[in-house]
Every structure is written in C-alpha cells, then in structure tokens.
Amino acid sequence: MVSDFFYPNMGGVESHLYQLSQRLIQRGHKVVIITHAYGNRTGVRYVTNGLKVYYVPLTVIYAQATLPTIYGFFPIFRAVVIRERIDIVHGHGAFSSLCHEAILHGRTMGLKACFTDHSLFGFADASSILTNKLLKFTLSDVDHVICVSHTSKENTVLRAALTPQHVSVIPNAIVASQFKPDPSAADPNHITIIVISRLVYRKGMDLLVAIIPRICAMHPKVRFVVGGDGPKRIDLEQMREKHLLHDRVDLVGSVKHHEVRDVLVQGHIFLNTSLTEAFCIAIVEAACAGLLVVSTKVGGVPEVLPSHMINFAKPEEDDLVIAVSKAINQIRLKEVHPVTFHDEVKQMYSWVNVAERTEKIYESISHMETPPLIERLRRYYGCGVYAGKLFCVVMAVDYLVWMLLEYVFPRSNVEVAQTFPYKRYRKLESLSAVD
Template sequence: MKITILVSLFPPKWLAGTEIATYYMAGHLAQRGHEVHVITSWDEDLPKESYEKDFYIHRLPRVRVRFVGAFIFWADIVRTIQKISPDIVHVQSLGIAFPAVISKKILRIPYVVWGQGSDVYLPDWFTKLTSKTIIKNADVAIALTSNMKEAMKNIYNRNMAVVPNGIELEGYIDKSPMQKVKCREKIVLFVGRLHPIKGVRYLLLAMQILHEEMPDTRLILVGDGEERNYLEELTDRLEMRGWVDFVGKVPHQRIPDYMCKADIFVLPSLSESFGIVNIEAMAFGLPVVATRVGGLPDIIEEGVNGYLVEAKKPDQIAHKLLILLQNNTIMEEISINNIRKAEMFTWDKVTETIEGIYLDCLNNRPCRIRNEAKARLRHTE
C-alpha cells in the first residue's frame, strides 16, 4: 500500500508528541512493507527530499505571509500528493487536514484524520472554521482517547475510532527499572515543554510543600520553552535552586537516561490530549501523578497507575507525591502495573490497528481504486 502522511512539523528539529508519534508510525508502517511518504514543512539546513528509516520525507517551504503563505503551502501539499499518487492520505491533526479534503475532492484519494490534541481542544481560528468539514468528509476519523472522541463528535457527530499513540520500547527495555541504583535522595521528574499549558509552576509550588516534609527530594525538569525564564525566577524566589535542576532540551533518545534515575513522574498540565510521555514513564515502572484533564484519565487509573489531581492545585500534587514516597509497597505495586500497561501501547500494536483501518477504508472505495491498492499490497508482501 502507498501511504502519504501529512504533519505540520517533523523531527529532528521538532520533538513534541505528534512529531515523535508520526516518526515512529511512519517507520513501523514502512517495516510492514508499505511505501510511506511524509509531507511536512521544511526546516533550514535539512534536505527538501530525503529517504530515512525506510520512508520518504518531502519537506515543503512555507512562505511567512499571513493567509497567502498558508494557501501556497496547501497548494504545494496537494501537488505533492498528486505526484506521489498514494492509495490513502493519513492526516496527523485537524490543523493540516484541509489539503486532504481538496485532494479527495479533486484526486479522489481517501483520507484518514487523527485528532492529536490542541487541534481539538485548543484550535486556532482557521481550524475552528474548517474542522467540521474535515471530520465530515474524512473516510475515517480517529481520536486518541474517549474524551477526545466526544470532543470531536461535538464538532461533527459521526462514528469514530479511538486509537492511542504508541511507544517505542526499544530504548526502554535495556534500561530496566530494577537496575536503578537506590539512593537516599528521591527524584521527581517532569519531561515536556516549559509552556504555561504544562502547569510546571504548580509543580514547583508543590515541591516547595513536599520539601518541607521530605528534604531529601529533588525535582528534575527536562525540556525548554518560553516559560523557562519565569520558572527559573520563581525557583529563585522560592529559594529552591539547591534541589531543582533545569536540564533544558535534550534529544528524545536521551529521555530514558533521566527516567531510569527517577522515582516518580509528574505531568501537571492544564490541558493534555494523551501525554505519551506518561506511557514512556510507565515503561520504566514510574508511578505517575497527573492532572485530571483531557485524555489523561483514560491512561491513569487512580491508585493503579498513579494518581490524578485537579489542575492548578499544588497542594494536591504534594499530597499524592508524599503518599507515594512514604509507601514503598504502593510504589512497587504501581511500578509493576505500569510496566505491564506500557506493553499495551507498543507501536507494533498501534500500527497494526492503523493498517486495519486503512484496509477497511479502501474496501469501501470504488472497485478500481480498491483493486489497485490491493495489487500494490500484494506486491509488497
């Protein structure tokens, strides 16, 4: 099968959840014998056409002129889709889906759209304007969680699939949590953008409360962003510099180096679609304390995988951290639960589900298109 994936941004420069998920999904689809083409925006110093990890990448320049630049970019995407002539277009986010609608109308190529988070919960004005048309015309609409499914159905009520993002366990298996060196100092870890939506300021306030009860705790913040200066200033004002580490942005492949040293993972977001970083933490057996927002309750069962707290409540975060850090039995039980649960989210399993969605989608297309796609699939086998 020939598959085209649309995504606004892509590694190596961009390493947020959607970008990393797209990278691994493309690679696993290619490993399953499909011809995969990723269409994304061009980043300086990167080739506009490349072949990496068994799939093709087409990086298209964006003209930085409001409105006009977007339309030129979409037109380039449609032309690239026409050139590739795929069996199906997979769109990673409502925000970049409009070219798929156009290619379906003009080129008769079916498309699948997968809601990824802010495009559903915090859309920009144009996504708000077009999302109903995008979801309505998609051959299949997918949500990451049941919560997101309901949010997407509020935009346009139709049948939808729920498929979570996956995790690449390869970098985690050889760093077993059982190999962690036990030490007196307890480490609380956050990994993500230092952006107001991530709620890190409330984690800092929680750590101040926790530190009064347990002075042998340290907070490690992995990531960078526009709120970093404010957070560092807040850390100084709270006199916490001695036990709060700002690591900054690190390559995704180095995240396991920090997770294998941690005791607990915290995600204090004000809004979160799925939070694949939670699953990555679970793969290390880390209990998770996260906010009860978006799709996080779909991942974290209270007392089984960790604890859920209300957003903007540092006292609740501190309380749950204290429960975990003062009870080794609870920590060990949750650790075992989380290692097992992480295995349910491997990219092998997720990609197999996505592949099935593609085939079901093509089976509902006109015979000529369906037969051509099946012939290509037989050729790859």
C-alpha cells in the same frame, strides 16, 4: 502522512507519525511524510527503513505551525502525490495548516483521506471557536477520523458535529524496549521527581512553579529534574532563584527523544501537571521506565494507566501537593516495582497493534466511493449559514486550481519516483547484524 509537526521537532505527534510510519512500512505499505522545513533541513530526506520525508519550505508562524496558504501548497502537494503514487492522505493535528490543506487538496484530486486528532479543545474562547469551525470544514469531507482516547473522541465528535460511527479510537503506543528500567541509576540518598514536558501554560507550568517550593519544604530528601524548554522556563528559573533551590531543582533543558529514558531512570516519580491532555504519551514512557506517576486528572489521562501505577490529582495546587506526598511515601515504603511496571506496560501498548488497527481503517476507506463534486458542495454548505457558503467557494476555487494545474503541468510530465527497495534494505540490514 501530512503534518506540520515532525522530527527534528520533539513531541507526541512527531513520535506518533514516525513510529506508525515505520510499522506500516514493515507491513508492506509505502509511506511518505510531508512536513515543513526545519532550518536547514529542507528538501527530500530519507530516514530509517527508507521512510521518505518531504520538508517543504513554508513559513512558520507559531509553535512550528505554518502560515495557511490555502492554495499555495497545492502545486507542491499535487506533484508529490503524483510522483509517489499516493492513494490515501492521512492528516495529523488540528493545529496543522498543512494537514487541513492536504486533506482539502487530496479530496479534490479524488484521494481517500483520514484524520487523526491528537488534542482536546474548548468551546468558549475565540481561538477554540475558530479552530473548531476550521475542523468542521476539514472533517465535513473526510472518510474517517481517528482519536487517541475515548475522551478525545467525544470532544472531536462534539466540536466537528460528526457521526460517532465515523470516528475510531486508536491510542498512542511506545517502543517498550527503549524504556527499560535501571533502579541503580537513581540517587539512593534522595527521592527524585522527574518532569519532562514543553514548558508552556497548557502543560501546567504555573502549577509546577507553585508546588515545587512547597514539596521541597515538606520533604528535605526530595529533588526535581525538569526536562524541556519553552516560554515558562524563565518562571522556573525565577522560582529556583527566589527559594534558593539550585541544589534541588535541576533544569536540564530540551531533551532529545533518544535521551528521554536516560533522564527518566534517574528518578523515582514522574510528575505531569497538564491542564488538558488527549492521551499523554509521556506518562506511559515513565511507567514503562519503572517510575510511579503523579498526574492531573484531565482529558484522556485516566484511560492511559492502571490505578496502581498512577496517583491522580485535581489541577489545583493543594491537591497536587497531596498526591505527590502520597507518592513519596509509596517510594519510601518500597511499594513500587519498576520491572513489574515495565512488563505490564509492554503488554498494554504496542505500535504493531496501532499499525494493524490503522491498516484496517485504510482498507475500509479504500472501498468507499469517491463523492461527486455536488455532494462535496452539499457537505460544506451545511457547515453554517455564512461559513457554509464561504467553504463552498473555497472548495470550488480549489477544484478550479486543480484543473488549471492539470492543464499547465500535465501528469505525464511529472516523473514518477522509484520505490525504495525495502526488502533489499532489510536483507542487507539483517546480514550486517549477523556479521
């Protein structure tokens, strides 16, 4: 598993990598994660169940994404692949430079590769055009692509000019036992609306800033709890100051994943104001914790929850106020049953199911033939009149770098790492649980 985004950073991609890796380990596979260093967290670390993480010292440029090195990452990546005897490279996140580079280098080394797209992108602005061209380069030579929703699949197929048969949909999931409802934790004298999100433009923070004063004015018994951090936090603080809402808007800051449930159960309604979303795991966690969800109807969100658990709104201020007001009335009329919500979500989303479906993809690509060098060049050449030629040069140089590394640092000189004793670890764990 390769991505710029992993713990201790918090988010949907990070959670996806961790949970999927844990379930694959439980199914008998060896999983290694490669990500960039986070502060002092560098080098090799072991997390739960012997999941091995390589924190590579690379420069972060924006939002935990690393500076592209093209070939600078290759020596480290090759050493890890040989040490850990890797068969499949699975990249996550279109914004991750590590992911794109790992797939390129992995294919050069003859490994199988697949990619999971967790985001939606447009087609018109400059950043989307550049990202889409980079994605087309990476996915031109990949064995399979996974998307987290059908909307995400359609978006990825169009952006990267892929054959739909080579793209599968496997949704995110949650550990339902970590989000058990607790109706007694909510304030009985108020209706509490929870927001847990990165406080950035893409998550619709401008809409949130606009609707909070209006909802507070319309409903005197409503209060907000906003979790998360980001550049838009200052806008929320200014709004709270301007409208004197200090006693009704609580900004709790960044929330660790194991603390999310404790924040959720304080509320009755969960509000998501995202402008674009491929899946939105946060609304699944909220529904599992027994909250009624109000969300903008964007991206893959309509595919996630049944209609009785969620109220939709257009990504507009007036429509969001109407949807939130409707949800407040539903709470007042006691139309929401938290335990029922939890039981339903528990049946709908499971990481075990996600791991089983991912495993089938691994098995299918394991039997595919590795394309020869000329076929890889042909695929890259078809990426555009000018870009295609550039991509061919990048790939050809990557092949030469690999040959140089094989000569200067022979495989026989790379020490093979010992496999973590998963079975023994589980046995000791079970014995300690009995004690």
